[in-house]
Structures are given as structure tokens and as C-alpha cells.
Amino acid sequence: MNFDFATTALLANMAIDDGPTLDSLSPEESRVAYSEIVKGLPAGPASISSDTVSVPVDGGSIDCRVLKPVGNANSVIVYYHGGGWVFGNIDDYDGLGRHIAQRCNAVVVLVNYRKAPEHKFPIPVNDCYTALNWVDENIEKLAGARLPIIVCGDSAGGNLSAVVAQKSARENGPKVDLQILMYPVTDGRMDSAGWKDDSRELFLTTKMMKHFWTLYANEDQFCDVEASPLLADDLAKLDGLAPTIVMTAEYDLLREEGEAYAKKLEEAGHKVIYKDFKRQIHAFIALAEVLPVGFEAIDWMNSQIEKHFNPLEEFDAVIVGAGFSGMYQLHKLREQGLNVRVFEAGTGVGGTWYWNRYPGARVDIESVAYSYSFSEELEQDWVWSEKHATQPELLKYANHVADRFDLRKDIQFEAKVASAHFDDDMNEWLVTLENGDAVRARYLIMASGVLSASKKPDIPGYDNFKGETYNTGSWPHDIVDFSGKKVAVIGTGSSGIQTIPIVAEQAEELVVFQRTANFSTPALNRTLSNSEVDAVKSNYPDYRAECRKSRLGAISPEPQLDRAMEATAEEREKRFNTGWETGLLPSFFFAFGDILTDEKANEAAQEFIRDRIRGIVEDEQTREDLLPNTHPYGTKRPCLDTNYYETYNRDNVSLVNLRRTPIDTITEKGIKTSDTEREFDAIIFATGFDAMTGPLLRVDIRGSKGRRLIDSWVDGPQSYLGIGVSGFPNLFTINGPSSPSVLSNMMVSIEQHVDWIADCIGWMNSNGKTRIEPERSAEIEWAEHTSQMADMTLYPQADSWYVGANVPGKPRAFLAYVGGVGVYREICDQIAQSGYHGFDVH
Numbered sequence: 001m002n003f004d005f006a007t008t009a010l011l012a013n014m015a016i017d018d019g020p021t022l023d024s025l026s027p028e029e030s031r032v033a034y035s036e037i038v039k040g041l042p043a044g045p046a047s048i049s050s051d052t053v054s055v056p057v058d059g060g061s062i063d064c065r066v067l068k069p070v071g072n073a074n075s076v077i078v079y080y081h082g083g084g085w086v087f088g089n090i091d092d093y094d095g096l097g098r099h100i101a102q103r104c105n106a107v108v109v110l111v112n113y114r115k116a117p118e119h120k121f122p123i124p125v126n127d128c129y130t131a132l133n134w135v136d137e138n139i140e141k142l143a144g145a146r147l148p149i150i151v152c153g154d155s156a157g158g159n160l161s162a163v164v165a166q167k168s169a170r171e172n173g174p175k176v177d178l179q180i181l182m183y184p185v186t187d188g189r190m191d192s193a194g195w196k197d198d199s200r201e202l203f204l205t206t207k208m209m210k211h212f213w214t215l216y217a218n219e220d221q222f223c224d225v226e227a228s229p230l231l232a233d234d235l236a237k238l239d240g241l242a243p244t245i246v247m248t249a250e251y252d253l254l255r256e257e258g259e260a261y262a263k264k265l266e267e268a269g270h271k272v273i274y275k276d277f278k279r280q281i282h283a284f285i286a287l288a289e290v291l292p293v294g295f296e297a298i299d300w301m302n303s304q305i306e307k308h309f310n311p312l313e314e315f316d317a318v319i320v321g322a323g324f325s326g327m328y329q330l331h332k333l334r335e336q337g338l339n340v341r342v343f344e345a346g347t348g349v350g351g352t353w354y355w356n357r358y359p360g361a362r363v364d365i366e367s368v369a370y371s372y373s374f375s376e377e378l379e380q381d382w383v384w385s386e387k388h389a390t391q392p393e394l395l396k397y398a399n400h401v402a403d404r405f406d407l408r409k410d411i412q413f414e415a416k417v418a419s420a421h422f423d424d425d426m427n428e429w430l431v432t433l434e435n436g437d438a439v440r441a442r443y444l445i446m447a448s449g450v451l452s453a454s455k456k457p458d459i460p461g462y463d464n465f466k467g468e469t470y471n472t473g474s475w476p477h478d479i480v481d482f483s484g485k486k487v488a489v490i491g492t493g494s495s496g497i498q499t500i501p502i503v504a505e506q507a508e509e510l511v512v513f514q515r516t517a518n519f520s521t522p523a524l525n526r527t528l529s530n531s532e533v534d535a536v537k538s539n540y541p542d543y544r545a546e547c548r549k550s551r552l553g554a555i556s557p558e559p560q561l562d563r564a565m566e567a568t569a570e571e572r573e574k575r576f577n578t579g580w581e582t583g584l585l586p587s588f589f590f591a592f593g594d595i596l597t598d599e600k601a602n603e604a605a606q607e608f609i610r611d612r613i614r615g616i617v618e619d620e621q622t623r624e625d626l627l628p629n630t631h632p633y634g635t636k637r638p639c640l641d642t643n644y645y646e647t648y649n650r651d652n653v654s655l656v657n658l659r660r661t662p663i664d665t666i667t668e669k670g671i672k673t674s675d676t677e678r679e680f681d682a683i684i685f686a687t688g689f690d691a692m693t694g695p696l697l698r699v700d701i702r703g704s705k706g707r708r709l710i711d712s713w714v715d716g717p718q719s720y721l722g723i724g725v726s727g728f729p730n731l732f733t734i735n736g737p738s739s740p741s742v743l744s745n746m747m748v749s750i751e752q753h754v755d756w757i758a759d760c761i762g763w764m765n766s767n768g769k770t771r772i773e774p775e776r777s778a779e780i781e782w783a784e785h786t787s788q789m790a791d792m793t794l795y796p797q798a799d800s801w802y803v804g805a806n807v808p809g810k811p812r813a814f815l816a817y818v819g820g821v822g823v824y825r826e827i828c829d830q831i832a833q834s835g836y837h838g839f840d841v842h
């Protein structure tokens with residue numbers, strides 16, 4: 001068994017509690033016990049409105065709770081809860097119902113059918129069917145429109161959903177458009193393979209299920225098709241039977257029952273989508289608050305619902321990527337009343353911070369600056385705990401923003417965009433996902449990140465290694481433990497330098513393979529005091545305004561403008577020392593005005609850092625190898641570290657200088673360099689990204705008349721402002737090549753691009769325009785300006801990813817605008833104010 005961690009923790013807690021199992025309690029006691037468990041969970045989203053209505057049924061009445069999302073819903077989900085037909089009620093399921101309403105943008109009707117043993121089979125079935133009829137008759141009142149009806153339920157509720165869907169088809173009842181069965185009970189005989197697998201006696205046990213069946217129905221009713229939908233023999237004749245989504249859990253005794261029902265429906269000619277959720281247990285969706293993969297399952301369910309009802313949807317804009325840029329762009333365009341869809345390859349929001357989960361990952365800009373400024377309430381509510389936030393905190397922030405602004409309902413997860421082709425007749429993009437699904441959109445906004453296309457290292461034998469391999473840019477979601485292992489790290493850029501000290505603490509032995517020694521200075525990370533946070537918060541508007549005007553989008557420490565070599569040696573030492581001791585990324589850039597433009601000034605900064613390294617590293621050869629001397633300081637992105645150089649003083653850590661002994665090949669057991677072969681249990685590739693252009697060119701983007709972006713950029717990227725590309729109408733790139741992007745605090749640049757793009761689309765709409773693209777002449781002029789600016793600096797001297805040198809065959813071009821975010825903003829604003837000078841608009 002290989003549970004995810006949340007499941008392991010839940011099962012461990014249950015084992016510790018050792019409370020009575022639900023089948024050992026009386027029905028009444030089990031109901032109370034279950035309600036008590038649920039009461040301990042957080043309530044669902046408060047934005048969902050709730051109304052409980054009494055619905056007449058044969059012999060009495062039942063309550064149905066109508067949960068409505070904000071805005072127009074897409075469907076009505078009639079939800080039958082689980083609980084072995086014995087326990088559970090609409091209060092217990094209120095939280096889950098709200099989450100489903102929000103994430104699936106559906107009106108959810110929770111049905112409080114009467115329970116066994118007081119109300120035995122077929123009363124619960126009849127109650128559920130009556131509730132379906134009631135929804136069908138009142139749908140306009142309930143949902144404001146005749147929306148598609150979905151029946152859905154979990155466990156025993158999955159059974160009732162399947163039964164009700166069949167009944168409705170058999171009796172020409174209400175049209176059910178879709179049935180969603182979550183780990184459903186489908187067969188009262190309980191003889192499928194699942195029931196024979198003792199290892200799955202987890203949340204649900206065989207004894208428990210038998211107990212529930214006995215309370216629910218008499219033995220001679222177990223095989224009635226209205227109790228065991230799997231046993232229906234007329235499925236092929238049920239033309240009106242709703243298409244089905246069956247969701248099971250790998251470690252659930254019921255898995256085979258769900259699977260068998262999916263198979264039988266398919267064989268009978270019905271449309272079925274079946275998904276088994278790996279490493280999950282029974283009830284994982286109902287327990288989503290403690291087993292977060294339950295939410296992923298709901299999001300997956302939502303994507304299936306959308307696919308089913310909207311084969312080719314139309315949007316005002318499609319945004320590719322749900323990182324910080326995609327999230328804000330979605331929010332901004334939605335505020336303008338646009339219909340927007342975000343496609344995200346991952347299962348959650350956060351982009352960079354979703355993928356880069358390697359140990360030690362942190363932002364290298366101060367947290368208070370690396371955050372959204374568009375919402376004062378958000379700014380004031382959120383509390384950053386550390387000077388440089390960790391990846392988990394940043395991901396939490398991304399999720400908080402997604403929840404707060406209800407973003408998820410317009411984001412489709414696990415949706416990797418394969419191609420985007422412009423339709424010249426319609427002035428629209430046809431966007432196709434890797435799974436073949438497609439939508440149309442007036443605007444395509446690439447918010448796909450700049451450091452998101454992980455680079456497969458160009459090392460011979462990459463696929464040979466039989467041990468564990470990891471890539472810092474797509475780290476597993478579970479914690480990886482290197483204790484007792486021999487580990488190799490290849491790569492000493494920001495990712496490698498952050499992760500090496502942490503891996504060194506765990507591993508039995510760590511060998512670092514360094515091709516280029518990098519400049520790194522201490523991050524001096526620490527927790528932020530309340531007074532520090534309060535001081536920033538009380539001054540946020542001014543602070544943000546200063547950041548926006550600045551060169552890098554960050555303002556501490558204060559930039560100095562004088563020339564380094566005109567200062568005394570003592571003054572240089574003093575300022576660099578302050579840089580070393582502030583632990584801020586721009587501290588060396590800001591020490592003098594010419595660090596990045598004057599070779600001698602830069603050499604002084606380099607020598608200061610090398611001196612510090614000499615003072616830390618004890619072993620002579622390692623010390624020499626760690627001294628960066630292949631490029632000016634800052635021309636490769638400098639790193640901030642925590643105990644990086646100190647780590648090489650540990651007995652279990654060693655360094656291989658690949659410039660002296662290059663890698664020959666990766667072997668089955670390890671890494672063979674020109675002098676020796678070393679064996680490892682795990683290799684971590686911290687080998688970087690196909691930066692800036694990679695995330696754009698990995699999508700097959702074709703513009704007007706079918707021109708491919710990859711062909712347009714064969715000699716290097718050409719872009720007007722880093723926002724648009726000539727020949728590619730209605731395409732916007734956030735932080736695209738030749739914008740300040742990677743040379744700045746990304747959050748400042750993201751917000752600036754998003755605002756500009758949103759304003760541009762708003763202007764287009766209010767002026768009745770449908771097509772905009774850069775003029776080629778404007779693009780050429782901007783390219784000349786950006787390379788002119790870059791040539792005034794030392795940047796082009798380094799073989800860095802800034803110039804594409806890290807990807808074999810990539811055309812060499814400096815990929816960012818060095819003029820600064822304040823200047824760049826001014827230029828962009830002027831272009832907008834001029835009615836989009838340099839753009840061809842129709």
C-alpha cells in the first residue's frame with residue numbers, strides 16, 4: 001500500500017483513536033457519531049447560498065437543501081449522500097455540497113432521503129427518485145434556467161444515483177443528463193474481488209458493508225436491480241440512460257464494483273468515463289477537508305462535466321497557466337465582465353511554486369515585495385511569516401488568492417495546451433489541449449511562465465540510471481527523504497544552491513557536480529516580526545509606488561548611483577560588506593551605479609565575494625573550485641543561499657569540478673566522469689530551464705495564415721514590448737521576451753503586464769475592435785532598442801540562460817529588457833495612451 005501522506009495521517013489518527021466502528025453502533029448512535037466527526041471539519045465556502053425546502057414524498061416529506069454558487073450556474077447536481085443508507089444527512093454533507101457547488105459552478109440539491117432501518121429499501125430509492133422529479137419540475141425556480149441535471153452521490157449515495165438514473169430511463173422519467181458515481185455500491189452480492197482483499201479493510205470494512213446491507217434491505221432484495229444496479233440486464237435497451245462518470249479509489253473494497261459497473265455500461269453501448277484515484281481510500285471525496293486530493297477529484301469531476309456539456313466552448317479569452325500571472329489576469333478580465341478560461345497543466349494553482357517543490361525552495365525577493373498589490377484587503381489580511389517566503393508559504397498564498405477571488409471555477413486543471421491556431425476568418429484562436437479537447441477564444445494570453453519549461457539535461461546516458469531521479473523544476477508532491485542515501489546533485493544555479501544544504505543534512509553522502517561556479521551571497525533569512533509587517537502594511541501604497549517606479553521592482557536596500565572605482569577601497573569594502581550582511585538579492589547591484597556596466601566595478605564586487613568564499617570553505621581544492629571566475633557578477637542570475645558554502649565543510653559532502661573532470665555518461669548505477677565512476681541511490685537534476693521562449697514554443701502556436709511561432713523565432717525571439725508578436729493577432733504574452741521580466745521582481749512586472757493587457761482588451765471592446773497585432777516595424781524598432789540597452793551592460797558576456805546559452809542550438813539573444821521596470825512602464829503607458837502606437841488594430 002502506498003497511501004498519500006494525508007491518508008496515512010488520517011489512518012494513523014484513526015488507529016490511535018481506536019474508537020468504535022460505525023457498524024458496532026446502533027443506527028442512531030452511528031448517526032450521532034458521524035455528525036460529530038463532520039462537525040470538526042471546516043464549513044464549506046460561505047459564498048454559496050443555502051435554502052432548505054420540504055419536499056412531499058410518499059408517506060411524508062423530506063428536506064432538500066439547495067446550494068447555489070455566485071453567478072450563473074452551469075448545471076444542477078442532485079446529490080445523494082453516502083452513509084450506508086443508515087447515517088449521514090444534509091447537514092453532514094453541507095460542506096462538501098458547498099465545495100461541489102463552487103468548484104463545479106453548479107446548483108447542488110442535497111437530498112435528505114429517509115434512512116434505514118426505519119425506512120428500508122425501497123423507501124430511500126423512492127425518496128431519491130421523487131426528489132429528482134421535484135428538481136425537474138422546479139428547475140427554473142431553483143436554478144433560474146433549464147440547466148442540465150446531474151445525479152451524483154458517493155458510496156451508498158452512488159448506489160442511489162445509479163439506481164435513480166436507471167429508473168428514470170426505464171420509466172421515462174425526468175431527463176438525467178449525466179450521472180456521477182463516486183465509489184458507488186453496485187452489487188448486493190458482495191462477491192467481487194475487492195471484498196476478498198483484506199488489506200483494503202480500511203475506512204470501509206466488509207463487516208461494515210454487510211451490516212449496512214442488512215439494515216437497508218431484506219436478503220431477497222439484495223439482487224433487485226433497484227438495490228444492485230450492476231445486476232440490471234436491460235442496460236442495452238435503456239436508450240435514455242444518462243452518460244456516466246465512475247470514480248473509484250485504489251484502496252477501496254468497492255473499487256471492483258464501480259469498475260464492473262463502468263465496464264457493463266460501456267459494453268451495453270453507453271458513454272462512460274472511468275477514473276480510479278490512485279493511493280486513495282473509501283470516502284476520500286467526502287473527507288476532502290482532510291484528504292485534499294478529494295478536492296482535486298472534485299476539480300477533475302468539474303472538468304469532465306464541462307467537457308461533457310460544452311464540446312467546443314467559446315471564450316473571450318483563454319489564459320494558459322494558473323501561476324501568479326494567469327491568476328491575476330483571470331481576475332482582472334473577469335472584473336471587466338469577460339468570459340475567461342484558464343488552462344493549467346498542474347492539479348493546482350501557483351505555477352512556479354506549484355512545480356518547484358524541492359527542499360529549500362524559497363523566493364529570493366523579499367516576501368512583502370513579492371506579493372500582489374491589486375487588492376488592499378488582500379495586502380492587509382495576508383501575513384508573510386519570513387523575509388524570504390518558503391515554497392509552501394508561497395503556494396499557500398496562491399491558494400488563498402484563488403479561494404478569495406473564487407478563481408478556480410474558471411480554471412481547468414490537468415489541462416495542458418498542445419496547440420493554439422489563429423482563425424483569420426473569425427479572428428479567434430482555436431486552442432486544443434493535449435487530450436484533444438478544444439475551445440475557441442477571441443484572445444490568447446500566454447501566462448505560461450518564463451522558467452517553467454524544465455530542460456532535459458544534455459548529458460549522455462540520461463535515461464540509463466536505474467536509481468531515483470528528481471528534477472528540481474518538477475519535484476514530487478510528497479516529501480522525498482534522502483536519509484541513508486548516496487545522492488548526486490547536478491547543477492549549481494539558484495535551485496541547486498538552495499537544495500544542496502538541505503539534502504546534505506539528510507543524505508549519507510552528497511556529491512555535487514558543478515560545471516560553473518556561481519556567485520552566491522547569504523540570504524540571512526529570518527522570521528518577520530509583527531512590527532516589521534505592520535510597518536510595511538501601514539505604508540503599502542507608497543512602498544508599492546516606489547517599487548513600480550524602480551529599476552528592479554524592489555527598493556531595498558536603497559540603490560546608490562555613484563561609480564564604484566571613484567570611491568575609496570574602504571568605501572567599496574564597506575558597501576559590499578553591507579550587501580553581504582543585508583541578505584537582499586539586489587544589494588550588490590545597488591552598492592554602486594555601475595556594477596553591471598563597468599568591468600572594473602564588477603571585478604571589485606566579484607573579488608569581495610570570492611574573498612568571503614575563501615574565508616568559509618576549509619578544503620583547499622574545494623575552495624578553489626567554488627570560486628566563481630567565468631563571468632561578471634550578476635550576468636548569470638546570482639543566488640541567495642543559506643549555508644551553501646558552509647555545506648562543503650561537512651564530512652558527507654564533496655564537490656566534483658566538471659570543468660576538470662567532465663561527465664562522460666550517466667550509467668545504470670551512477671555518474672561516470674573522465675576520471676572515475678561514482679554510484680548513487682538518487683540523482684537530482686538542478687539543470688535549469690529553457691527560459692523565456694521555451695514555455696511559448698512548447699505549444700504549437702500558429703498565427704495568421706498558419707505561420708508557426710517556432711519559425712518566426714528561428715533566429716531568436718522577436719516581440720513588441722515582450723507583449724505581442726507580429727503575425728500573431730490577439731496573442732498576448734505576459735513577461736514575454738524583451739520585457740523586464742526575469743530581471744525584475746516578477747510580481748511587479750506581472751501586475752504591470754496584466755493591467756496593460758486588460759486595459760488593451762477593454763479598449764478594443766469599447767471601440768468595437770476585434771483584431772490587434774504589432775506592426776513588424778515597431779517590433780524591429782523595439783528589438784533594436786532592447787539589444788542596444790543590453791549591449792551597454794556586461795550581461796551579454798556570460799553564457800547564461802539570459803542569452804539562451806544553456807540550451808544547445810538555441811539562438812543567442814539577450815532575452816530581457818534591461819532599462820528597468822519603471823522606464824518600461826512609462827513606455828508601455830505612452831503606447832496605450834497614443835491609441836496603441838505600433839499596433840495594427842481592426
Ligand code: N01
Binds near residue numbers: 363472495687689
Ligand atoms: O537553473 P540554472 P536553476 N551538465 O540554469 C548546470 C530562478 N530561480 O533552476 O552554469 C552539468 O540557473 C548549469 O551549469 P552551467 C532564477 O532566476 C529562482 O538553478 O550551465 N551541469 C547550472 O549550474 C534562476 O536563475 C529561485 O555551466 C549542467 C545549473 O545546472 C533560474 O530560476 C530559485 C548541465 C542550472 O542552473 C534558474 O535556476 C530557483 C549539464 N549538462 C530558481 N546543464 C529563487 O527565487 C546544466 N547544468 C531563489
